[in-house]
Amino acid sequence: MIKIIELKKSFDTSHVLKGISLHAEKGKIYGLVGSNGCGKTTVFKHIMNIYKGDSGQILYNDTEVPNNEYMNHIYYVQDDLFFPTNYCLDDLFEYESMLYNTMSSDKYNNLKTFFKMDGSKKLRTLSKGQKKQAAFILAIASMTETLMLDEIVDGLDAVIRKKFWKVLMSEVIDRELTVVISSHALTELDNICDKVGILHEGHIVREDSIETLKEETKRIQFAIKGEFESMENEAYEILKVTLVGKVHFAVVRGDSDQFRDDLYVQYDVLLYDELHMNLEEIFVTELGGLGYGNEEYINE
Amino acid sequence: METKNTSMNKSKQLLIHHLLEKKNWAVLTLIVLVITVVILPMLMDTDISEEYIAMGVAEVFIVIIVNCLIDFNYLHDSKKYGYYLSKPHSNIKRIHMVLVSNALFAAFFMGILLIIGLALDLHISEVFIVGSGWLMMIMLLTALSSLLSGNTIIAGLATAFNFALPLFVIGVMYFAMDIVSDIVIGINVDIIMDYIVQNIYKLEVLYLIEFGYDMSILYFVVLACNCLVIYALMRWTLKHRKNERIGEHITFTGYKYFIALMFSIMVPFLFSTTLYNHDYTTKLISFVILGSLTYYVALVILEKSFRLQKVAIKLLGVFMIVFVSVVLASGFMVKLVEKNVPEVAEIEAIFISSSNHIRLPEDNDYVSLREIDFEDIERLKLPVYQSDKAKQLVSDLHRSLIDNPNYNYYTNISIVYYLKNGSKIARYFDLGYYRKDYNTELDGIFADLMSTEEHKKIVYPFFYKDDYRDLMKNISIEMNSKSYNEKVYLSKTEVEQFSFAVKQDIDYYSAHKNDGAIMIGYQNNYINFPPIISGDDYEGDTANDYLYIEIWSGDNRIKSFDIPGYFTHTRTFIEDLNQ
Numbered sequence: 001m002i003k004i005i006e007l008k009k010s011f012d013t014s015h016v017l018k019g020i021s022l023h024a025e026k027g028k029i030y031g032l033v034g035s036n037g038c039g040k041t042t043v044f045k046h047i048m049n050i051y052k053g054d055s056g057q058i059l060y061n062d063t064e065v066p067n068n069e070y071m072n073h074i075y076y077v078q079d080d081l082f083f084p085t086n087y088c089l090d091d092l093f094e095y096e097s098m099l100y101n102t103m104s105s106d107k108y109n110n111l112k113t114f115f116k117m118d119g120s121k122k123l124r125t126l127s128k129g130q131k132k133q134a135a136f137i138l139a140i141a142s143m144t145e146t147l148m149l150d151e152i153v154d155g156l157d158a159v160i161r162k163k164f165w166k167v168l169m170s171e172v173i174d175r176e177l178t179v180v181i182s183s184h185a186l187t188e189l190d191n192i193c194d195k196v197g198i199l200h201e202g203h204i205v206r207e208d209s210i211e212t213l214k215e216e217t218k219r220i221q222f223a224i225k226g227e228f229e230s231m232e233n234e235a236y237e238i239l240k241v242t243l244v245g246k247v248h249f250a251v252v253r254g255d256s257d258q259f260r261d262d263l264y265v266q267y268d269v270l271l272y273d274e275l276h277m278n279l280e281e282i283f284v285t286e287l288g289g290l291g292y293g294n295e296e297y298i299n300e
Numbered sequence: 301m302e303t304k305n306t307s308m309n310k311s312k313q314l315l316i317h318h319l320l321e322k323k324n325w326a327v328l329t330l331i332v333l334v335i336t337v338v339i340l341p342m343l344m345d346t347d348i349s350e351e352y353i354a355m356g357v358a359e360v361f362i363v364i365i366v367n368c369l370i371d372f373n374y375l376h377d378s379k380k381y382g383y384y385l386s387k388p389h390s391n392i393k394r395i396h397m398v399l400v401s402n403a404l405f406a407a408f409f410m411g412i413l414l415i416i417g418l419a420l421d422l423h424i425s426e427v428f429i430v431g432s433g434w435l436m437m438i439m440l441l442t443a444l445s446s447l448l449s450g451n452t453i454i455a456g457l458a459t460a461f462n463f464a465l466p467l468f469v470i471g472v473m474y475f476a477m478d479i480v481s482d483i484v485i486g487i488n489v490d491i492i493m494d495y496i497v498q499n500i501y502k503l504e505v506l507y508l509i510e511f512g513y514d515m516s517i518l519y520f521v522v523l524a525c526n527c528l529v530i531y532a533l534m535r536w537t538l539k540h541r542k543n544e545r546i547g548e549h550i551t552f553t554g555y556k557y558f559i560a561l562m563f564s565i566m567v568p569f570l571f572s573t574t575l576y577n578h579d580y581t582t583k584l585i586s587f588v589i590l591g592s593l594t595y596y597v598a599l600v601i602l603e604k605s606f607r608l609q610k611v612a613i614k615l616l617g618v619f620m621i622v623f624v625s626v627v628l629a630s631g632f633m634v635k636l637v638e639k640n641v642p643e644v645a646e647i648e649a650i651f652i653s654s655s656n657h658i659r660l661p662e663d664n665d666y667v668s669l670r671e672i673d674f675e676d677i678e679r680l681k682l683p684v685y686q687s688d689k690a691k692q693l694v695s696d697l698h699r700s701l702i703d704n705p706n707y708n709y710y711t712n713i714s715i716v717y718y719l720k721n722g723s724k725i726a727r728y729f730d731l732g733y734y735r736k737d738y739n740t741e742l743d744g745i746f747a748d749l750m751s752t753e754e755h756k757k758i759v760y761p762f763f764y765k766d767d768y769r770d771l772m773k774n775i776s777i778e779m780n781s782k783s784y785n786e787k788v789y790l791s792k793t794e795v796e797q798f799s800f801a802v803k804q805d806i807d808y809y810s811a812h813k814n815d816g817a818i819m820i821g822y823q824n825n826y827i828n829f830p831p832i833i834s835g836d837d838y839e840g841d842t843a844n845d846y847l848y849i850e851i852w853s854g855d856n857r858i859k860s861f862d863i864p865g866y867f868t869h870t871r872t873f874i875e876d877l878n879q
Contacts, residue, residue: 048386076386082379
């Protein structure tokens with residue numbers, strides 16, 4: 001659906017995107033996660049043709065679209081929301097109905113009721129969370145085939161977030177909606193995303209389906225007689241080992257069965273257990289491997 | 301086809317929506333116009349005149365500029381820009397919509413003002429012809445400037461800058477030519493610039509002012525060309541705009557440097573106009589120092605940083621070198637012909653005046669000497685030197701001025717040689733004030749020139765040149781003294797009597813007074829006959845016996861004189877006429 005190939009962008013002397021590639025498929029939810037300031041919003045703005053890349057390609061349905069012809073099919077909710085001055089939600093719906101041929105008033109009214117939003121209230125008087133809901137209602141009511149949601153759940157309370165995910169999942173299932181979403185709420189993304197791209201310092205450092213990521217990277221707890229010395233094998237990579245009491249906790253990427261076999265061959269294993277990691281743990285591990293957030297805090 | 305229709309319907313709907321959003325502005329504009337164009341004249345108990353309509357047009361201008369800037373404000377706020385750009389209504393369509401809606405808004409109110417003007421039979425065509433063209437150009441310029449800027453206030457200033465850009469270009473040329481004229485004696489920057497503006501860089505055409513009085517198809521051609529150029533620049537700017545620079549003052553680095561460089565010339569230029577200094581080295585040094593400082597200050601403001609980038613310094617350096625080199629090269633090339641004085645045998649006639657403009661006797665038009673050819677001289681019976689003696693004296697004067705243009709008071713002398721081969725050579729001299737070390741040779745030449753037969757014809761053609769006077773119709777004299785203020789139409793005989801009386805007094809005056817450079821050549825309008833002081837005698841004190849006359853040809857004032865007490869013949873004639 002949306003494919004980015006080797007996109008590069010510099011702001012004066014600062015290289016923000018250093019050749020990123022990603023692929024969001026039709027009817028799937030793509031989670032774009034990353035460290036602060038890694039360029040997530042910049043990626044969104046390139047897809048929406050707000051920024052122009054220095055090099056690389058952006059394809060929509062395998063066709064490079066340099067102008068905004070494909071905007072009919074995409075609804076973008078930006079992190080920093082804007083609503084035209086003095087508009088209420090109903091006014092904005094009316095205005096956007098002129099822009100999107102697919103705008104559904106049934107869906108709009110339904111969502112307004114579901115989120116208990118007052119359509120006649122001036123948007124500028126709403127709280128940050130309410131504004132996010134208003135933007136989300138319009139995004140869903142637009143009935144476009146793709147949604148681009150930048151930090152959409154930021155500022156929403158837990159109840160509303162639950163409602164939000166419910167609506168989003170329902171739309172994806174019912175009408176094969178494609179969603180590209182960025183968020184720091186990784187636990188929640190874990191449950192809904194089909195695919196994740198981890199962006200760090202202008203690079204997509206990992207991009208895979210959630211299943212593959214979880215399958216590939218596991219946390220293994222084991223206890224052995226004697227001391228553990230690192231093992232090496234092309235089939236796997238030990239990312240991190242920590243010792244708590246007599247139990248070792250290792251994060252292993254690759255063939256965990258081979259790791260287990262090697263462990264049993266080389267050591268007298270007293271305890272062995274494989275645990276699935278969640279997205280947040282994978283994120284921390286991946287970026288930790290790149291030296292992000294490994295600093296020790298020394299309280300002087 | 302269906303997609304196209306849908307798109308057009310969408311655009312139409314959005315346009316109507318956008319127009320409806322302007323209803324508050326429309327009401328406000330209507331109230332302002334009603335108050336200033338209709339109610340104010342009523343309160344002041346005057347009729348609605350051209351001035352009130354012009355004021356209304358100016359108000360529409362302000363409203364449209366403000367509206368355009370507000371409508372294009374989305375280009376200066378990343379939140380708004382992100383919102384509108386993400387919608388299936390492209391940026392260019394949105395810009396078109398803003399332009400069309402504002403054009404309709406302007407047309408509505410301009411239409412109202414036009415109807416009022418026509419209903420009252422007012423002469424307002426030029427206001428609407430020029431005003432409509434300006435409005436179109438300014439709306440497009442607002443779009444262009446808004447794209448070039450990352451901030452709405454700067455966009456407003458950039459609109460003014462871009463609109464005035466042709467004037468800035470003239471300023472740059474003027475400054476360069478001014479320095480050239482300081483290098484070369486006898487070259488006048490005003491004459492050169494006048495020629496450029498009249499014949500090459502026609503500002504009045506560019507700004508449509510020319511068509512205010514003489515509407516033609518060319519008006520639409522020029523307007524269309526102007527609009528097309530601005531529109532093309534706007535499309536190019538839109539395509540190449542770096543939207544990540546929204547929030548900065550200027551989004552295009554090149555444009556930022558261009559503004560800074562323009563100001564780096566304009567400020568030294570304005571500074572130089574305040575000084576009476578004709579030393580080109582001083583001007584060039586002050587240009588380099590003041591220009592660099594202005595450039596730095598302009599960039600500090602535009603970049604919101606006190607640090608200059610290396611490229612900015614390099615650009616300034618290259619620009620300064622190029623500008624100074626071009627000016628010096630031009631100056632020294634022109635200097636090669638500085639000492640060229642035509643031979644007497646080559647000269648057909650010489651026109652001299654203390655001004656580089658001339659008031660024509662026919663219709664009282666005030667035109668540059670540059671525009672007057674020998675055919676005009678003959679047709680308008682303008683007084684010129686044609687005797688060999690005068691030609692030789694003027695050539696001597698020319699050579700002497702090249703050697704040393706310093707005199708004992710400030711004055712100017714314009715010399716135009718009309719050559720026998722049909723060409724002409726114009727020179728202009730600024731005579732500087734040097735109390736002691738002035739060019740004394742000039743005094744002798746002036747005295748010799750004044751002793752020629754032609755001199756009086758040239759200074760007082762109304763009295764001494766019948767064919768010049770014959771071009772005038774309905775000659776009248778307006779007489780102002782302590783006791784009366786009358787305007788009297790003269791018969792042909794009375795005109796001749798009047799001339800005879802004045803000539804007798806001029807003879808007396810010339811015999812007792814050496815005018816020097818001040819009375820050299822054709823005098824445009826006012827002539828003052830100073831008191832004659834001879835030993836203890838003091839003639840011509842007009843404080844108690846004040847008499848001032850103006851000679852009119854129809855509705856045009858041709859000459860005015862202060863008539864001193866020793867102009868007894870003239871005074872007697874005036875007294876008789878008054879009685």
